[in-house]
Amino acid sequence: MPFKQFFSWLKNLFGSRQSFSLGLYGNVNAGKSTLANRISKDWSGEEMSSVSEMPHETREVIKKERLAVKVDGKILTMNLLDMPGIATKVDYRDFIKRGMKLPEAQNRAKEATKGIIEAIKWLEHVDAAMLVMDSCEDPYTQVNITILGNLEARKIPVIIVANKIDKKNAKPERIKAAFPQHHLVEISALKGENMDKLYRAIAQYAKG
Amino acid sequence: MGIEIQFIASDKLRDKTPPQKVQFILDHIKKSKNRILVIEGSLSSSDEKELISKTMAAIDKSFPGIEVASVGEQSSTLKTQLIKLLGGKPSGLTVVGPSSLVKQIKKDPDKLSLLTGK
Ligand SMILES: Nc1nc2c(ncn2[C@@H]2O[C@H](COP(=O)(O)OP(=O)(O)O)[C@@H](O)[C@H]2O)c(=O)[nH]1
Ligand SMILES: [Mg+2]
Numbered sequence: 001m002p003f004k005q006f007f008s009w010l011k012n013l014f015g016s017r018q019s020f021s022l023g024l025y026g027n028v029n030a031g032k033s034t035l036a037n038r039i040s041k042d043w044s045g046e047e048m049s050s051v052s053e054m055p056h057e058t059r060e061v062i063k064k065e066r067l068a069v070k071v072d073g074k075i076l077t078m079n080l081l082d083m084p085g086i087a088t089k090v091d092y093r094d095f096i097k098r099g100m101k102l103p104e105a106q107n108r109a110k111e112a113t114k115g116i117i118e119a120i121k122w123l124e125h126v127d128a129a130m131l132v133m134d135s136c137e138d139p140y141t142q143v144n145i146t147i148l149g150n151l152e153a154r155k156i157p158v159i160i161v162a163n164k165i166d167k168k169n170a171k172p173e174r175i176k177a178a179f180p181q182h183h184l185v186e187i188s189a190l191k192g193e194n195m196d197k198l199y200r201a202i203a204q205y206a207k208g
Numbered sequence: 209m210g211i212e213i214q215f216i217a218s219d220k221l222r223d224k225t226p227p228q229k230v231q232f233i234l235d236h237i238k239k240s241k242n243r244i245l246v247i248e249g250s251l252s253s254s255d256e257k258e259l260i261s262k263t264m265a266a267i268d269k270s271f272p273g274i275e276v277a278s279v280g281e282q283s284s285t286l287k288t289q290l291i292k293l294l295g296g297k298p299s300g301l302t303v304v305g306p307s308s309l310v311k312q313i314k315k316d317p318d319k320l321s322l323l324t325g326k
Contacts, residue, residue, distance in 0.1 A: 086260065087273070088259075088260055088263060088273055088274050088275055088276055089263075089272055089273030089274060089275060089307050090264070090267055090272065090273055091272035091273065091307075092269070092272075093272070106269070109267065113264040113265070113267045114264070116260065116261075116264045117261050117264050117265065120257055120260060120261050121261075123257065142256065142275075142276045142277060142278075145253070145256075145278075146253055146256040146257055146260065148253075149252070149253025149254075149256070150253045150254060150257050152253075153253060153254065
């Protein structure tokens with residue numbers, strides 16, 4: 001049989017066991033690392049990332065490889081990638097305002113800018129993505145629009161995660177209204193709310 | 209503090225390659241802290257991606273980065289005035305500049321016309 005057909009036959013044969021990479025994208029402080037930890041803890045017993053109120057806590061791509069996620073009796077093997085939050089601006093003075101010393105703040109800013117470039121490069125290499133948004137914030141940001149536009153252009157499947165629904169002022173319906181064409185799951189990564197819905201969505205929409 | 213607004217008509221960017229386009233925008237932004245670029249039309253998502261990457265590479269003590277916003281669709285006053293100014297067809301506007309200024313404009317696009325003194 002022709003090579004291409006042979007290849008797709010192989011892919012089907014091993015499809016269920018093949019791993020795929022799932023990138024966690026979004027604005028700074030949306031809760032990507034909290035979600036990465038929640039998923040990793042659920043399926044491996046260990047956390048993977050550092051979480052902080054301080055912006056740009058994640059400054060390089062953190063990988064958890066071959067995470068076996070069980071959904072409705074089926075096992076999905078994924079490489080989970082916790083990305084640095086994307087921003088159009090990184091001002092070291094913001095870290096100083098939050099109590100950091102000058103050299104540390106400047107260093108953090110430098111690392112953050114490199115992390116953002118790395119996260120953007122990875123946009124072309126992930127098999128699927130979750131775009132995490134803080135449900136208390138205006139979803140219509142340039143960062144969200146840019147990430148979505150690039151994923152769409154490459155036909156990379158994406159799930160929108162409306163996070164922090166445990167907060168009183170959360171308005172996940174705003175996110176739904178802003179991006180009606182995408183599948184959306186409302187969760188609290190912190191409290192572990194609706195994680196079953198999220199795993200089902202990953203099985204259904206993300207695994208290409 | 210005077211605010212400097214620079215209008216860029218779409219034909220100024222049309223013949224540039226994406227990296228040239230992004231470099232052009234950044235070069236103009238970096239010239240002054242109080243400058244806002246108002247670009248006719250919208251940037252493509254790959255242009256925006258390129259703009260963010262190039263901005264990150266250019267950040268240092270004196271340049272903290274930019275803010276980008278698409279405005280114009282919502283505001284009729286602003287639209288008619290700027291379209292006249294630019295002499296072009298309406299297709300939205302992209303505002304690039306220092307964070308605080310662009311945030312104000314995004315919230316209230318008519319401010320842009322106030323700032324231009326028209
Ligand atoms: N209330 C609430 N806070 C959250 C939730 N998820 C994350 N956070 C908080 O938001 C802040 C940023 O979280 P982090 O995971 O580091 O965000 P990242 O920058 O997107 O990785 C931390 O203080 C988290 O505790 C959530 O579901 N609910
Ligand atoms: Mg993080």
